[in-house]
Amino acid sequence: MLLNLPLAGTKGAAAVLANAQTCAVIGLDGYVIQVEVDISPGLPAFNIVGLPDTAVQEAKERVRAALRNSGCEFPLRRITVNLAPADLKKEGPAYDLPIAVCMLLSSGQVDSIPEGAVFLGELALDGSLRHTKGILAMVSVARDQGYTSVFVPTIDADEASLVEDVQVYPVCSLQHLINHLRCEDEITPVSDDLWEGMDDNAGHYEMDLADVRGQEHAKRALEVAAAGFHNLIFNGPPGSGKTLLAKCLPSILPRMAQKEALEVTKIYSVNGVLSPGNPLVLQRPFRSPHYTISNAGLVGGGRTLRPGEITLSHRGVLFLDELPEFNHTALESLRQPLEDKVVTISRVSGSVTYPASFM
Structure with missing residues (x-):
């Protein structure tokens, strides 16, 4: 008899390949990065590939703690995170949020994410989002590549709103974003009137x-x-x-x-x-x-x-x-x-x- 067992720690949902978009900065230029997460059977492991530096590798511990402290379950399976394109060196902690979102998607704890959305931000161990440098360059390239919305830490929302023709969603914590993706407590985009009164x-x-x-x-x-x-x-x-x-x-x-x-x-x-x-x-x-x-x-x-x-x-x-x-x-x-x-x-x-x- 063949049994299709549910993924451990995912409330009975089957694991699927999930992906989300984020950005990298090299010099002053931004590049769109696709984050892919695959959760497969096997001994518990968490691997990140795609030329990550030390700060990106340490995202494993930040994401694990942030998910648990946000009321979510961390899958006890073999987790592979790919940051594409693989020949572009990835630096900094801005990949924490998209990795966490992809893990929630792959494990079935979140059904879907908005189309044309980009996720940026460093996670604290309690699930809150911290200031991330290079937000303006990353949001600019996201807009130029045709993306219509970005999710950034609340403290960086004003900086991101300097870029026109893109909706900026301020996220204070991972739980805040999860409630938005589940349509339980939607996040209101920030206004783009930051230029008014600046002179x-x-x-x-x-x-x-x-x-x-x-x-x-x-x-x-x-x-x-x-x-x-x-x-x-x-x-x-x-x-x-x-x-x-x-x-x-x-x-x-x-x-x-x-x-x-x-x-x-x-x-x-x-x-x-x-x-x-x-x-x-x-x-x-x-x-x-x-x-x-x-x-x-x-x-x-x-x-x-x-x-x-x-x-x-x-x-x-x-x-x-x-x-x-x-x-x-x-x-x-x-x-x-x-x-x-x-x-x-x-x-x-x-x-x-x-x-x-x-x-």
Whole structure:
């Protein structure tokens, strides 16, 4: 006699192959990733394939704890998670939520997910969703690829709503999302009126050139440099006000247009320095690295090819205080970005191009 036994820990539902969409970020560009979960008979195991890094591999423990603490059952079978395309390296914890959703689908604890939806977010052990960097870049590519809705952590909903023509659903916890998928407690999309009233706060700088008294020749030089976005060098004795005047320079630069603000916000989001309470960068960046900075810290690079200070100062000001103290190699590496307004970083692991239009 042949018996079709139900999957252990799935309330009698048969396991099926499930898939959902998420996104990855390489450089400043996003890529749509398909998450596939297969639950099959065998000894309990949880494997993730598709070039995952350490943070993605650790998603196994986060997803397991989040499912149990959200009132769901974790399947005690052989679980295989595939992140496609398999030749694209996956980094970061943003895959936690789509993996959990696919496991719920495969085990029958959730019937279906909305068509054209993308899931992004890191899970805490109690099932809540944490801040995830790179949301703006990932939502942008989802919109460009034709997806109509994204589910993101509540703390990142305002950042995601900067992208037009896509519905953003703020998710505070895995249980919150499960109730929405079961049509028990639907999530209301956030409004896309974040741009309204933003211009009122764009012109308030902590250091304003209008507050500087004297130094008329230096102030005139700042005005000429700001008008043409020219480079400027200060030379004078200590205490003459060189650093103060340089910090006041962003206050006389033109306000950033919407496109420029989105460019800067995307850079800060990908680099993980965007404040969750301030989802949109409206003021011109002002970066002042110490003279002990390395070449990779100034231009960009490292193991994950992160943006450097010249990219973080895009559309703003890069101030090199005590210029002669900087490493000669680091200063020479500024030659090409100053001319081309972009910097290309090539390593064995890959090549990325970052914007670098600064003064």
